[in-house]
Every structure is written in structure tokens, then in C-alpha cells.
Amino acid sequence: MKRRAFVALPAVALAAGQLPASPAAGAPPAGLSAGTFEGPSVVTGNMPVFAEQLKAELDFPLAWTGRGSFPAWQRRARAKFRELLLQPEDRTAFDVEIIDEQPRDGYRQRQVLFNVTRHSRVRALMLVPDGPGPHPAALLLHDHGSKFDIGKEKLIEPWYDETRLASARAWIETLFSARFLGNTLVERGYAVLAVDSLGWGDRGGLTYEGQQALASNLYNMGSSLAGLLAYEDMRAAALLAALPEVDSRRIAAIGFSMGGYRAWQVAALSRHIAATVSVCWMTGLKEMMVTGNNTLRGGSAFHMLHPGLAQFLDIPDVASIAAPRPMMVFNGELDKLFSVEGVEVAYRKMRAVWESQRAGDRLTTKLWTGLGHTFNAEMQDEAFAFLDRWLARP
Template sequence: MRDHVKKLLGVSLQHYKLSLSKIETTVELQHGTAKRMVFTTQDNTAIPAVMLEPAGASSQTPSPAILYCHAHGARYDIGINELCDSRPALVGPYAEDLLALGFVVLCLEMPCFGSRSSPEESAASKTALWYGKTLFGQMLAELSAGLDYLCDLPQVDSARIGTLGISMGGTHAWWLAALDTRIKTAAHLCCFADLATLVKLGNHDNHGHYMTVPGLLATCSSGQLAGLIAPRAQFCGVGLKDWSSPPDAFKVAQDELIAAYGDKTDLLTFHIEPEVGHEETPAMRAAVLTFLKRRLIARPI
């Protein structure tokens, strides 16, 4: 299934290689530093990024890392700024929380966001589809290149890298973990539901054009695809009043995901809030940080 889904994306996850072009700014934060950087790919695409490094990070004591995936929310102006400045769907920025736990963090600006806002998402998605590719595939391939970069950093423990995101970022987080086994854990918020059920409910059209993957539902469901993360640890946070995870669609995906973990369901964490919409809550944030600390900070005995 994994190989078939990769083909549907139309873009190899190994397509891009990142070269650090420049470091634009370095800002001191309470628990480390935030660097605004620009990477260049082999086809001369410039990809802005933010990288966080905790105080004391070194090659002598490599740190765990997070590939942080920014959200959508039709706020094309936010992009990577989400990591340090937050966005309406979050209770606050993740930067200091992740630095306080000792994570190196990398966030790449996705196509159509921030300084990459041209072409717009609809045009970029249609162009990709006309060439037999997908915008989603391009996004995942760029994130995979970001994972390559993290794995090569001497101050990062490549055996302890996780993904994290909300909404589009959450979708990127669990999809990439399903397709790339180098990722140790995936934590995703406000983005998990059975797509076929969403279609029946009419909720699917709220998703952006970026998420269109031709032939996906003829190949697998969300629960089956996320199940490829097993037996690696996975966190799923949802609100049942969220248009993207209504109860019927979430339940189908949840049941399939639980089945995929078999007797390893202790590695699967759900945080479900029945009265919450498409947003993070303080309780959800606390649960995410507890999960990351347990799965990536604490070393197994």
C-alpha cells in the first residue's frame, strides 16, 4: 500500500535536496534560538524555513527533533510564522514549549504560503494535476527533504525525530510518517477522518485543493494509511464539532487505526473533545507535549 500511495502522489519523496542558502536572522528566545533560513533545491526553488535550537544543543549530546508542519486555514500569509507567532486555531505558539523540552525544530514554508504565495493554491494544484503530479506530493517531498536535513545535523539524534502539526500541518505530519519510516512518532491535530464518509456528509469540499490525490480512495482509507505508522507511536487530537472530523467520519478512521495497531494500542494516543471545533485547546496542547516527552525525550530502558 505504501508504494502504491507514493505513486499516486506523482512526486518521489526523494525528489528534493536542500542546500542551506543563507541564515537571515537569529533571535534569542527563553529556551534557545530561532533562526530564519532559506534553503535552495537543486532546481533553484527557494524554501524559507525556521529552525529552533535549544540551549546547549551539541553533537556530544544529540537532541531529539521535530519536523513541524504548518497549517493552512486559508491564511496564506502565516506559513512558517506559525511556529513562533501562533495562529487563530492554536492556543499559542509551539516554539518555546518545544525548546523547553529540548527539541531541535525545523519548519519549512510550503508552496503557496508566505513568500511562496505565487502561484495561488488552485492554480498550483491544477498545474500539478495536468502534469500527472500533485501539489500534496510536492509538499510531502519537500518535507521529506527537511527530514533529510534534520537527520544529517550532528546535534540531532536521527533515531528520535517526530512530526507535529494542526489541520493541514497535521495531515502532513501523519501522511509523512505513514510513508517514511524514519519518523519515530507523529502527533496530529484536527485533521483525521475517513474521507469517504466526509464525501457522503458533504464536508470534503472544505479541504483545500492541495489535498487532492487522484485514486486515493480506490486504494486505501485514512485509517488504513495512518495504520502504516504502526507500531511507531502516534497521537491524534480531534474535536467532534470540527467540520474535518465529524463523529461518523472520525469513528470509521479511529476503528481502522486501532485495528492496525493490534496488540500495540499502547503506542496509540487519542485526545478527543466532544464539544470542540477546528481548534486546539489547552488540554490538547498539554496532551501533545506529554506525548512528545514520553515518546521522544524519555529514553527506553
């Protein structure tokens, strides 16, 4: 039997991952060149010490290059994104049931039940203008905000629950200039629909600390939290398109913060979305993954994390799958969640795609000077005028 010769203690220590004393702080051990040994602090700020190398390797090979057939690229990019949702096709009948309908001044307010997937029957809120339809419509997508007691109620005034009404009013006073977006839109002639995502409102029980466990448990069962969120939004868009009160050719997706992410995401995935307004969620991926960014904390990031997607597409590349349909993207200059650099990188990428399709007039991007993470009345007025331009008339 062969005997193995063991080297001196310093090498053994290296094999065990222990760093022997170094003559100078930060200097590599003797015999090792810089960059070959990580040392004891291989994770800093929730990032691996080789994070920059990982980011440098991301070249987003499935991004639109401006060459070849754009529709063929859309099909490839959408198919890859759809695959990474980890959600099987679900053709469960919606089986819509109106459980409450009340007249308001110029419109009707409804509570409806429908099967958002084969596993979940949910309660949604809908507002429908009076008068003959079919009407243009808006799928309203609620934010995260680490506020789980309300979801759909952040967007449509709840008339059925005083506790939720008080919570919702406080929320919109902080972020939306005291306006319920859905109630404002129905007064402009749009039918609107809002649904709770898993963990919010009627589907509650989620906490900030519980998000990572929920996500990992779904991963363990072959599913994905972000993928489920995206697929449910696709189903909600399909439901709107199937309703007799709605013009299926004139449906918008509208959202703020995580809802803004969801808005361009569902536009990329669903052909039912004819126009999009996304507020306060757009950036380049590499520019987002920097020390101090909220994404590095984990938690809420899992609602927007599709494993493996970054090997193919950057964030604005995904949104660009929706081109050349009309899209408006707003960000705030002072928004601490997204750097100006990241926003500008994303806007440039998206602009190149829309202009390559001679549709530059259909894309509006704006970095609002002096504003942070908000969707105030001035922004809303500009956004709703954008929708009127593209959707108000058949």
C-alpha cells in the same frame, strides 16, 4: 447504401439527453426502469448523482487485513502511495545556510536557507536548545486556514517582521491558546523546524480561488499539488535527520488541521519520523464525502488529494503505514469539518492495526468533548507529554 430508420421523437430526445415530460415528478420516462436515466440534474452539491454507487465500490484492497507479513504490507502500501505522489526521487543536496542566528533564553533562533527540492530553495525557521546535543526534534507542519500570508510563522514566533508577527499572534490567539507551538517545544528541549508550503508565507501569492487552477496546472505538467506538499515534507524530515544538533532517531511530526493531515502522511512516507501528533484531521473517506462537507467545495481539498489513492487505501489505512511507531490523533467533537461517525470509523481502523502489532499502547486517539477545530493549551499539554514519553530520552 443502407437506410437507417429513426425512431419517434421521445427516443430522440432521450438520446440527446433531454427528459420528456413525465406524468409524476421524479418518475422515470416511459419504457425506462428506475435508475437507468439520470435526468437533467446529474450533479447536486458538487457531487454526481451516482456518488453513493462510487463509494460503495471502494473496498480499499490494499488495507492491512491482519494476515501475512506486516512489514511486507507496509512496503507494498508505502510504495503505492509513494508512486501516486507523482514526484520523482530528488537527491539534491540541502546546502543549508544559516542567514540569521540570535540567542534567546535557553535556545537559539535561526533563519536558514535550504534546497527543499531541485526547483525550490526556501527560507525556514529553526529553534535549537542550548546545551550539548543531539536533541530530540519536531518537524512542525502548518495548517491551511485559507490564510496564506503566514505559514511557518503560525508555529514559530517571527522575530524579523512586525507585520507577520501581528498576523501570527492573532492566529495563535484564535486556535492555539496564544501559544507558539515551536517556542513551547524548544523550551521543553526539542529542536524545531518549520517550512512554508508552496503558496504560503515567503512562497506566497496563492488565493483560495486560485488553488484549483494551481492544482490543475500541476496535473497538466505531470505533477501533483498534494504530492509536492507530501514530498517536500519528506525532504524536510530528512533535513532534520541530517543536522548535527538533532538526534535522527528522535524526530516527531506535529501538525494541526491540514498540518495534522501532513503529520500522519509524512510519518507514513518517511522512516525519519519516530512519533506523530496529528490534531483535527482524521476521518474515513466515505464518511467525509457527504453533502455539506467542506471537502466538496474543492479549493483546499487539492492540497490533500492524491488521484487514484482511494482505489487502494482509506485515509486511516494510509496513516496506519506508520504503525507501530507512536502516534497521537486528536479530533474535536464539534469540528464541522469531520463528522463524529467519520472520526470513529478511522479510529477503529487504526486501533486494529496497532493492536495487531501488539502496540496498542503506542496509539492514542481521542475525540474531545465540546471542542471544535482547535488545538488549545490542554490538548497541547497532553500532546507534548506524549512526545516526552517516547522521545525525551535517547
